[in-house]
Amino acid sequence: MQRIFITGTNRGIGLEMVRQFSQRADTHVFAACRKPADAVELQALAAQHPNSITIIPLETTDQNSINASAEKVAAQVDGLELLINNAAVNPSRPKQLFGEMTAEMMLSTLHVNAVAPLMVVQAFAPLLKAGVQAKIINISSGLGSMTRKLTGGLYGYSPSKAALNMVTRGLAADLKPFGITTISLHPGWVQTDMGSPEADLPASESVQAMLKIVDGLTEEDNGTYLRWDGEPLPW
Ligand SMILES: NC(=O)c1ccc[n+]([C@@H]2O[C@H](COP(=O)([O-])OP(=O)(O)OC[C@H]3O[C@@H](n4cnc5c(N)ncnc54)[C@H](OP(=O)(O)O)[C@@H]3O)[C@@H](O)[C@H]2O)c1
Numbered sequence: 408m409q410r411i412f413i414t415g416t417n418r419g420i421g422l423e424m425v426r427q428f429s430q431r432a433d434t435h436v437f438a439a440c441r442k443p444a445d446a447v448e449l450q451a452l453a454a455q456h457p458n459s460i461t462i463i464p465l466e467t468t469d470q471n472s473i474n475a476s477a478e479k480v481a482a483q484v485d486g487l488e489l490l491i492n493n494a495a496v497n498p499s500r501p502k503q504l505f506g507e508m509t510a511e512m513m514l515s516t517l518h519v520n521a522v523a524p525l526m527v528v529q530a531f532a533p534l535l536k537a538g539v540q541a542k543i544i545n546i547s548s549g550l551g552s553m554t555r556k557l558t559g560g561l562y563g564y565s566p567s568k569a570a571l572n573m574v575t576r577g578l579a580a581d582l583k584p585f586g587i588t589t590i591s592l593h594p595g596w597v598q599t600d601m602g603s604p605e606a607d608l609p610a611s612e613s614v615q616a617m618l619k620i621v622d623g624l625t626e627e628d629n630g631t632y633l634r635w636d637g638e639p640l641p642w
Contacts, residue, residue: 412437415494417446419599423610429456439465467523477530486537491544492524497564516563521570536585547591554641579630591632
């Protein structure tokens with residue numbers, strides 16, 4: 408049995424992950440989202456797969472909500488094999504331009520994209536340690552690569568994903584003794600609300616490719632930064 412916890416599953420890549428995992432036997436997905444009552448597509452999916460999807464309320468910037476979500480999962484299972492930190496923001500209005508950034512804009516993006524994933528992992532660490540060869544996937548972005556940062560702008564999003572990448576490296580070291588493998592994974596440019604309809608990849612293709620990477624992960628991959636197709640990215 409693979410027991411999985413995913414954040415931000417009411418739309419986009421997170422929803423597609425739940426959809427694809429729900430096709431598998433011996434899999435249980437705890438699908439977290441901020442407002443379960445409004446998550447119509449996720450609810451429909453959970454109704455089709457009542458034994459393999461459990462919807463969990465989670466606002467990732469709220470520590471009480473994180474703690475409550477971990478307690479809800481712990482009430483149902485005694486371990487997790489996979490945690491996917493997928494929830495993130497990339498505000499488009501106002502644009503994240505030099506001269507127009509405010510501290511609040513930058514901090515709110517850093518909170519969701521880099522701080523919250525660490526808080527989630529800390530709360531779920533006991534379940535991950537009790538899981539079988541657990542994996543943590545931090546959904547990052549190529550826009551978090553320092554090496555590839557050759558244009559300006561995106562002062563909230565790009566630093567937040569670079570910070571998330573550093574969180575990945577820290578977790579890779581701290582949790583390795585427990586047999587837990589942590590990576591940063593870039594989904595590609597994907598057709599979601601965040602990626603826009605002009606993006607390269609349908610969510611179904613990106614997620615199919617990413618799940619292949621996740622399935623094939625070994626301890627050797629711990630602390631790496633990969634693309635959806637398995638190619639390594641420069642930090
Ligand atoms: N799409 C791309 O081209 C692309 C490229 C590179 C990386 N990524 C990464 O892929 C991941 C998924 O992106 P996406 O394209 O699916 O984005 P999306 O369609 O905008 O979905 C974002 C998800 O995150 C949730 N979320 C945001 N803030 C949250 C919070 N404070 N607490 C809980 N949930 C929160 C949203 O919930 P609400 O509906 O409640 O807001 C939504 O479910 C993100 O980490 C993103 O940075 C995407």
